[in-house]
Amino acid sequence: MNDIKLAVVGGDIRMIYCAKELAKRGFEVSFCGFDSAGKDCGDAVRCRTVKDAVKGAAVAVLPVPYSYDGCRINAPFSASEIRVDDVLEAVMPTQLVLAGVCPPSFIEKAEELSLSVIDYMKDEELTIRNAIPTAEGALELAMKELPVTVHGAKTLVLGYGRVGKAVAAAFSALRSCVTVCARHADALAWANAAGYKTADMKDICRAVKDKDIIINTVPALIVDNNVLSFIGDDTLIIDLSSVPGGVDFEAAARYGVKTLHALSLPGKVAPETAGENIADAVCGIMRKKGVI
Amino acid sequence: MNDIKLAVVGGDIRMIYCAKELAKRGFEVSFCGFDSAGKDCGDAVRCRTVKDAVKGAAVAVLPVPYSYDGCRINAPFSASEIRVDDVLEAVMPTQLVLAGVCPPSFIEKAEELSLSVIDYMKDEELTIRNAIPTAEGALELAMKELPVTVHGAKTLVLGYGRVGKAVAAAFSALRSCVTVCARHADALAWANAAGYKTADMKDICRAVKDKDIIINTVPALIVDNNVLSFIGDDTLIIDLSSVPGGVDFEAAARYGVKTLHALSLPGKVAPETAGENIADAVCGIMRKKGVI
Amino acid sequence: MNDIKLAVVGGDIRMIYCAKELAKRGFEVSFCGFDSAGKDCGDAVRCRTVKDAVKGAAVAVLPVPYSYDGCRINAPFSASEIRVDDVLEAVMPTQLVLAGVCPPSFIEKAEELSLSVIDYMKDEELTIRNAIPTAEGALELAMKELPVTVHGAKTLVLGYGRVGKAVAAAFSALRSCVTVCARHADALAWANAAGYKTADMKDICRAVKDKDIIINTVPALIVDNNVLSFIGDDTLIIDLSSVPGGVDFEAAARYGVKTLHALSLPGKVAPETAGENIADAVCGIMRKKGVI
């Protein structure tokens, strides 16, 4: 794969690990926007400008999220601002743009320039892989916040999708007593087969009682005022669902229940793993697109 | 057990949980030295003085460690100093003194007053129970410090006693790839039976290579200058053995290897569990001594 | 649920456990066709004829498979033959017929009589629940046939659907070294997250080498002559996929590779669990159909 060039533009420490990993896999990797990151980038080659980095690349990899304001690339380690428009201008229609968490507006803008943009954060495999660092992040928070050990603690996991499965597995592996609460009978049958206690989501009010920790993975207001009224004030709630989350945080505060809204855990708790996972996703997408 | 009175004197938050737990088990518990601890103590009764607390008690439970300087009881939440001598004076020879980490000097002083002192930190069961919060503490540190997930990380555990077993089990449960390095063939056979890779301590220099994390549990200088010369600078070393520890920290610094000397983890990561474990030990000792 | 009557007609020992379990859940259960089964049936009521059993029942539960020849109900414990036609005649259009493994011909025949037939073996939950006894059956076979322990043995699981997941989990739990071989990248990501080694189905010839045991769960000819040429003659192959199975058994015999085609394991290895699972499925279907 020595002939294929990839450009990595901006991003946090994850993208440095991503660039390094791609170089390790035999790609020619050029990158820009990591001026102040004191990290070794392996065999990846540092470029001064976006233009230099992108030139000749088969794929331009933008960070996750690609931008916070839609104007500037998310590039905390860059000495100077990198404008989204400059990146789009530097890319040719023959080149593929991979970016994390792209709103429709960005994709439309790119399409106007005849550019193909793929949001790698929608990649199923990446989402599965990221469930592991998310679960470990939840575990780390639980260990930090709970006055008891996870071993022996009563844990309730709300939702049994990718993250719910990883969280239940991690807590159960450490001998926490795990109950999974989900809506679908299939999910409950799976949870039962995996060895957990189960509760139908209709019975959530009973399920939340006497738990040491409740971890929500459902992106909907599940833990509302009514549910909170059944939760003891010794219980810790960790909400892993994306903004606005699945917990009525104000009501929780009123009830004196401690809540943590933990977002984007993979990049925080395991940036190297998260960067390698992105590199995996980039390779998977290139395979599907026939680039490699 | 309503007729038996126990006194808890001083200590950190663990001893509050210990007092609460003992009260929950039906003992009449009086305590002093927690003036500024904003914690509910359940049914335990707060006393103003050591004398009041100890009066009529079958057992006086001192903290862990009972003192940092041999003069004053370790009592961070006490409004005023509690002198060790005052406690010893308040106790009668018919009462039992239980304390954590007692030097011979303390035991001698007590014996001069015809008092029986038992160091509950030497209790085998307590040591076994405390291995769990210690292992969880090591896990929390690893998650916090490592840029990769524990899942898939290569972990080396030095020593396979109580703590080594708990650490290996916890990391392996999270799907880390665990190698146990120990001296005795029996320990290695056990580690193998538990499903870990094993290495003889004689081969430690080969065993430390390419590990993401090394956790020492042996209270002897195992990771010396020579061993360190084989350890990569991406490796994290967590030393769980008591002062002075099993790692040549200065040499590690020279080699640029990151080290953490993590002591007294149970009280830090899970004070409630640690306090309940002490309550367990107190009960166990009382049973052996015929108090209950 | 005391007012709802259910009829169980024929079947092997699973259906006795099923009848017993339904009675335990508060239904009025009548059954026929178990004359010579020396098993206590709890509160279920024995009837002499199909007519008596079915009369007044909301649901008639037929066995799995409901029949081997399409003419006679599968009823090994029945003193006399139970004809399928007699059952269909005894049932009224207001009654629901639940049966296991129904061919289209049976459903058509029932529809001609305006009867609703539901094949409970197609119930997703039941299939998930049955994966557990299937995996345990595979484990029992492996333990019986292999000269080595499962602990430490190298296991290859082909396919990562319901049964593949349960099998991988069971073998890995006993510290076998498990590799999962599947086609879809998502499945491989899941298998990786669960802590197994993975291999793309395209690389199956490499994956089968040096394995102690290979367990196929894919209902397609995966282990063909070519693949078999890479398998050592110490390797045991267990095929869990339904007839005709996923292994070229003739070629395997030529190569001297031992194969076992293990079918319908739940009923064989854990008839009580299998019967309770059917009772679960019956209840789930009744809920969906508004019967309860």
Place this chain on the structure above:
Amino acid sequence: MNDIKLAVVGGDIRMIYCAKELAKRGFEVSFCGFDSAGKDCGDAVRCRTVKDAVKGAAVAVLPVPYSYDGCRINAPFSASEIRVDDVLEAVMPTQLVLAGVCPPSFIEKAEELSLSVIDYMKDEELTIRNAIPTAEGALELAMKELPVTVHGAKTLVLGYGRVGKAVAAAFSALRSCVTVCARHADALAWANAAGYKTADMKDICRAVKDKDIIINTVPALIVDNNVLSFIGDDTLIIDLSSVPGGVDFEAAARYGVKTLHALSLPGKVAPETAGENIADAVCGIMRKKGVI
């Protein structure tokens, strides 16, 4: 190790695997007494007589048990009888005799001839290693006999030594609900740390209630008439302790409780692993004795 010769004399299929394994490790291995065993013995060399096999060997390895009657070597695959006396005569005082399960009479007889005999079945490591096939054998029996899956079954393990630990771990790994019943507080603390429920041996009568399976590992009459009176007739008892076992089998028969006395499981369920474990023990003993 090419210069060291070892002789393997008689035994069941385990000893063939043992001979093969020793040859694989680079020893020159000669053996006799496997005439009718249709097994390939790798690089080990077949001898016609004991004399030929033993000649020049550093160590003579006898089977487990070395003999059933004290006169003839246990050699089911031998065309002709091998007399114990003939073996002892063939061995020189400079050669080491390793044998399994030696009564004092055998050791005395050997000593009279100035021969050193070591009973490798007393080797601590071997005992630990053999706990794994023993636990798998218990699991296989439970799967074969129980009408329910081990997953979800309520299992009681009596004793928490080597075998008890391995059994509890195996059943728990398959998601059985395991309770450990032991005498010592330390053992119970370990079992609790491993995540099992625990019961003091004093409370065994309560602990045995409502269990699907009870596995005894204690070599003493634990499950006596009184304890049996608390055990339901659906419960399966597997006794792993050596003759006479820990169960009053007659009383069990009277109560209608099904019992299995399972002895020498390693050789039965996993002869290859058992043979390799003996080879391991032989090497360990040779190291201790300075032979290698």
